[in-house]
Amino acid sequence: MSSKYNVFNLIRQGLQGHTGWQAQWREPELKSTYDAVIIGGGAHGLATAYYLAKNHGMTNIAVLEKGWIGGGNSGRNTTIIRSNYLYDASAAIYNHALKLWTTLGRDLNYNIMMSHRGVLNLAHDEGEARTLKRRVEANRLNGVDSEWLDAKQVKEFCPPISIDEDMRYPVIGGTLQRSGGVNRHDAVVWGLARAADALGVDIIQQCEVTSIRTDAGEVTGLETTKGSVKTPKIGSVAAGHSTIIADMVDVPLPIESHPLQALVSEPLKPLIPCVVMSNAVHVYVSQSDKGELVIGAGIDPYVSYTQRGSFDIIEHQMASLMELFPIFSRLRMMRQWGGIVDVSPDASPIISKTKVKGFYINAGWGTGGWKATPGSGHVFADLVANDTPNAIAAPFSLERFVTGDLVAEHGAAAVAH
Amino acid sequence: MFVIDCPWCGERDMSEFSCGGEAHIARPEGSEQMNDEEWAQFVFIRKNSKGRYAERWNHAAGCRRWFNLLRNTATDQILAVYKMGDAEPNVSTEEPVTPSGEAPIGSGNDAVKLMKPGEAL
Structure with a gap:
């Protein structure tokens, strides 16, 4: 990573005519093996990679993005942050995110322009x-x-x-x-990318996943437009394209x-x-x-x-x-x-293991994913690293559509979906 | 936004219609024997394909009749309109070259163009 951003550095660079700034993240080549691969370089995917590296010591990981980072829904939302959801499960995850938002700028050493304006x-x-x-x-x-x-x-x-x-x-x-309140979406994406990159995460842009390899119900690797990768764990954070990724391993999703x-x-x-x-x-x-x-x-x-x-x-x-x-x-x-x-049918996310070992899905955020970004990444990283959902993520399993234990936030989510 | 050719009223603006979701989902027979997994499949699981996709529409502000529509969800090009109960017509369309790829024309996604105009399909 380029040096820490602070006022002394700004003055020093100013005196040198701002010629010494470095790129905020590397442009690494795709390696042939990773400990885990995150599909989707939006804010949720980058947050997942950041927390995997920071909290779980998994630094040999990659984020694959078919376009450029933050070019999908991370760059297309209205940046509203709130956690006033009706049900306990939703309040837990969105409030977890809200707490992380309040210090995220400092944690990332990046001004995300977080404004708690109500x-x-x-x-x-x-x-x-x-x-x-x-x-x-x-x-x-x-x-x-x-x-x-x-x-x-x-x-x-x-x-x-x-x-x-x-x-x-x-x-x-x-x-x-x-x-x-609201914050600045690009700054969040760039701040997360810079911090994840500094911890060793490879961010590969213009790299679309074309198929996923499995052996006896376990993930073994994937094929991309930039070559093939061996990996035991894949986290799909592909938003609108989640169904397409899940179809590669025959995991049916209740998503439109x-x-x-x-x-x-x-x-x-x-x-x-x-x-x-x-x-x-x-x-x-x-x-x-x-x-x-x-x-x-x-x-x-x-x-x-x-x-x-x-x-x-x-x-x-x-x-x-x-x-x-x-x-x-x-x-x-x-x-x-x-x-x-x-x-998703109940307007709540899906943060879940699947029947394919090593394939994890984080999807179904629908119209309200931005506010959850750090919380989503935090609990999903936990799931990918430990193979068990923590207490916050557990209610959002894919299983709930079979058991009927839905987190039905449709009317409760303040704006009809 | 697209213009829909209602089988009874002819071409009308999309705002006159309401979308009824994926077509050809029949209520399973012997539902009293079905387990939770099979119910979940019927109630919740959807194809959500990128490319060729059959769906139901209702001409809500017109003749108020239902019909099926075949559309390419990667470009919104309408491929066929056919009546309820009819089989999905066999019309070919330009499917994305890679699973998440964008078509050269009509995708609306100017940021991620994986398939360039004139590129072999």
Whole structure:
């Protein structure tokens, strides 16, 4: 790794005309043998590799990425961090992640621009208000900070919101998780890559896995577009392409891949002080440090691997934004994009061993994977290293679709999936 | 976004339709004999293929009738529209060259182009 980033180094480099900075990670050749291979160089995959090397001493490992790191959903999300999920299992994993987020910048020696600015979830009718209040109590029991605000308090916390009672879906209150917020997705990816690389992890980009070799139900290696690799352990963290990787070892998955779109507006002066999410009106919005509004909503309804999505979804998103924030009526949108999200039937992730020994799967994060990044990597690394899921990961096994022990977060996850 | 050729109404915008998911999943016979694993297979497991994919659509804001649609999920190209109960038509399509590969046209993924235009299929 290039030297530690601090103010003294910055001054020294400044005096040398910034000619001495080194690349943040190497570009190694693919080796023929690894102790473990992680498929997918997004934030979850890199976090897995980072924790495998840091906490489990597995440094002879590789992260294989078909494009470039962070070019998939890690670069296409709306960077919202929160942990106000209803069920114990979900609260445990998302809160685990939230705790890791708070120190991740320091741990990685990389400014991930973590901003705990608070996440508001709005209620628009009595039924929704009751559900959200129940969630506040469930959150508190699980040690997740959460509070109920009435409409006036919502307006005080986030002034641009319209709480006009004549609206079709008036804001009657909302929940607030003050520890929630946003961060900078590229910085997280780069910080994790730099730290993992420094510990000896090989990050191989432009390297697609084309098949996986097994012998008597055990993983023995894999074939890639850059050559073949021998390895006893493979962790698949391929998001939208999880089914395609799992199909290589005949592990059926209950996952469907859908496009999820987001878009950003032209930059504005600081205006929205927090993250605002609305389930009934169905839009979520925050303001980036550049001043752009970052806006997201629901998935496209059909299975697709095209990173585009359809126009009517965006139209609906904009209509919802207008409903909540009439002041944005003349705002122009700058960019729109789509990512392929791996949606599981119960809107909860799958962090699991499979019937193939040495093949582990981390998938099904659907529309809400970003907030879990360090937690997901942390518990998945534990699973890959020890071959047994820890207490946080255990409820998210693939087995639950057979036993029926689902973690059904559909309505509970604040924004309908 | 795509235009769907409803078998009864003709070409209409996709926003008039609702997607009913994977087609040709028949409720298994003798379900009282089925174990949990077989139920999981029927209820939850989906093909989720990249490439040729058969799915059900309903013309919700039109004739409100169901039909099947064959589409390439790597490009969103619609290959065939056929009626419920009909067998999947045998239409060929350009499948990704590598399992996770992107097609030269229509993938929407400009960041990861593993298959270049003009490259042999």
